[in-house]
Amino acid sequence: MASEPLPAVLPVTDRTRHRRLREQGSLERADLEAILDAGFVCHLGVVTDGRPVVVPTVYGRDERWLYLHGSVAGRSLAGDVPVCVTVTHVDGLVLARSVFEHGVNYRSAMIHGTARKVTGPEEKLAGLRRLTEHATPGQWSYARLPDRRELAATTLLALSLEEASVKIRTGAPDDGDGPDAALGLWAGVLPLTAAWGEPVPDPALPPGTPVPEHIARRAGTRHG
């Protein structure tokens, strides 16, 4: 598909304009890409019979497109349909002096657009590769690749990365210099982090089947 690079500054549209907590909005495409690259599960929103439906699914990306595993939303996505894809990383609880100032440290990206079903086998294979390598780098060259029948049975959606909105909150609570500071209460952040554990072998495996290096080295590393 189109190959011109997307602008480094995200466009401000009616849908992406930050209406609230403007200091948390970012217009840097690099921030968008970092948030997408830090995760592999998104929440895909579609409209079905006039009502919203939000399903989790896995994704990958290239410079231009977000690729989504679309079977979960397949029934809603017969043709090109408006979607909203949101990826959120929760980094911690912001514990302020007052309940009112409580919040969450997070990084979130919201992508608006029209999802198209990927039909060309070449782009489908390339998109699935992005998706697989995004979740588990090294796996595409290790596992058995999709055959023709499997490729046809897979629904892959593509969404342009053009129109997106990024929000990031970091750091301490906001009431440290207000009147509530005099209350003498503890305030700060309780961090939340995700990490990969030790690989759990399929019980059906013959004993002694070695864990491949690209999976073994991930154990204990941070995710998100």
Added chain:
Amino acid sequence: MASEPLPAVLPVTDRTRHRRLREQGSLERADLEAILDAGFVCHLGVVTDGRPVVVPTVYGRDERWLYLHGSVAGRSLAGDVPVCVTVTHVDGLVLARSVFEHGVNYRSAMIHGTARKVTGPEEKLAGLRRLTEHATPGQWSYARLPDRRELAATTLLALSLEEASVKIRTGAPDDGDGPDAALGLWAGVLPLTAAWGEPVPDPALPPGTPVPEHIARRAGTRHG
């Protein structure tokens, strides 16, 4: 609001019927509640100008209602509007022999309904308490509670827990007894877990301000 207990078996409706991977669907209300209780951030879907918008927000619950911090979606929620709220916990990558059989171990709850703005100060305070205690047990009796002005400035939404759909996938890949088992490849699950870190004090705190017990004891515990 209505106080009759909700049925222990979730109702099957056009929206909650599991159309795919039926073995992953649960109709147990206890599973719904466990998934909700394991997290505090959801993805709230609404329809704006005919298009889906999915925003992350925090929630709490009682037996009957899910309470959502609604400011992020405030502009879309002038009155009672159809929403879909999805909570997802990602438990690991399912690494099969074939790319086609790859998947994710997860627990996800999707709640459908019409969100109402909570306007009565009593229910609003009770809902905010649920929300605060859900994210940080013990914090409601520690932090300064909302005053009248703050309560008025807070948008709280309530969504009935009546109509919900639950999906859970656990365990090993599905191709351990198929022809691909002969490939001799490693297969299994790479677990993903989230955990609370050590509290980070607000730099504005007077030195020596003690971390309250209900926060300190959470450090190192698992989340999700």
